[in-house]
Amino acid sequence: MAQEKDPAFVKFQGIEKRFGKVVAVKKMDLDIPEGSFVTLLGPSGCGKTTLLRMLAGLENPTSGDIFIKGKRINDTPIHKRNLGMIFQNYALFPHKTIFDNVAFGLKYRDVPKANIREKVEKALETVRLPGVGNRMPSQLSGGQQQRIALARAIVIEPDVLLMDEPLSALDENLREDMRREIDNLQQELGVTTIFVTHDQREALSMSDKVVVMKDGFIQQEGVPEEVYNNSANHFVADFLGHSNFLNAVVEDRENDFLRVRLEDGSSALVTPSGDFASGEKAEIVIRAQKMKLEYSRNHNSEEKMNFFSGTVVDRSYMGGEVSYFVQLPGKQVLHVINFVKRSPYRRGDEVVITVDPYHCRLLKM
């Protein structure tokens, strides 16, 4: 690992895929650095799986090129690409033992018999399932089967590990464990990994880089903190976490912030995400967790904060925190998530929402 890591270990260049009239992936450029964990995140139909399948060789791009280690692989058939693939439904061979499943790729790589045994056992230990070699896939649980699928993929020492929604068939608690396990394994092996998911928590918690996609386009790419805190547009802000959007008109600059006027006539300080001209229409995005509630009667408005007063119209208890829906005088409802306090707010309570201008980001319309 002494060598410099290739920043474009996997490279998509002007890649496009059409299915008849439907364009699944549109003229896309994407570089994936060596050894990194990159997540393709987006709603179904955004083209993330198609992109992965083109890299795997399961779909042919309509135009554009794909490179792995600087070599163009468009015309390399799938079985010569040396990629490890993990499927949503595990795709273990039901008629073969666990050992034969894991050994499958080695058999087609002309690895000597003695080495196969050794490598398979090592791979099974890596996924913490030693000694299950003689069992059939149907005798293992879903989580175990996915670990075997992982072992089968890593045992061939692939250049890139491709995972297509590998956790979505598992139940909630198991998913959490597997998420950590995959993350640890990837760091241990240092294998370049591309992970496709529609689950933002998976994307944010595991990735070095998140690529948010919609309608065949990349909406934003960056480290998880960046796409979450500095969402590039309405879609990304809305797709990741719980965001509130308020329409506003830019007035003037005030230090690092912009003063904007809201639809109900009140004014607020916001952090611009680019250059805005005075009088420009824009959109404020505020994360539900960044707002704080307090009773109107306790409120004093001396701090340099933004305030919105309103009425609690609904709430839902989520264990560690509570979701409040607060209606502003202009009828708009804001979603506020706060930690559970000893006496939670009730429906009908008059409250004031306090939010730091730093957490109010102004987006272009």
Place this chain on the structure above:
Amino acid sequence: MQEKNWKPWLLLSPSLMAVFLLLVVPVCFVVVYSFWLRAPTGQDIPAFQFGNYAKFFADFFYPSILLKTLRVALETVILCLVMGYIPAYFFYRTESKLKPFLMILVMLPFWISFIIRTLSWINILGDAGLINHLLMKAGIITTPFAMLYNEGAVIMGLLQYLLPFMILNIYVSLDGIDRSLTEAAKSLGCTEWQAFREVTLPLSLPGVSAGCLLVFVLTCGTYLPPMILGGPGNEMIANLIFKRVIGTLDWPFGSAISAILLFLLIIIVYTYNRYMGINQIFKSLSNG
């Protein structure tokens, strides 16, 4: 708990009654009949004796027809398998919009009377049939080429009757195979053909196995193709039964032949299930 035990049986009772009345009872009749005596006057006399069975095995004539039936059935199975797997695999792989239409074409023959379908071969293969007519018109042959009334024609008739059963059985099995399995195999280094051999073929075996068994059993019991398309030497065991029961009204002997055929098929199906292990294959698949 008590309630739970009889409820499934109650719910099953209509089908069990149907099976009992329509299958078990008639088979019992046949077995009982096979022990009866046939008087020289033509009357059937209730009795318990093995004369009918002794008559069957008295010389090589009847057993040889039984053996020939099994041979023809085996040949039909092999031809059906080869000719049926290919379209079934095509249906599995194709993404064509015509697929439902093509599937209907496979089933279309079932909508036409079996007798008509079998008779139609006379118009195709007969001395004055389509093929001979065209060949003579083209001047390739001067006298009609005999294609009817031999074993080939019988097997041809059997194939067109049984091929849909084979195709559908194999297709159902193939269609149950998760497509990501072949994708996984290919990503691990298999070529298309290797992935077929490693994954698709073994996982389609339950359908192949069921299709083969069905075709075999149906061939053993069919009498129309040999009767219409076969010559005097192409009789199969069912023709023999037909002749005894319908022709000479010799119910006891006809029943005895039926019982022998039934017994033989039970042994074959049992052995087949045991050694081809369809139950085993199904078990390993159904858990997954």
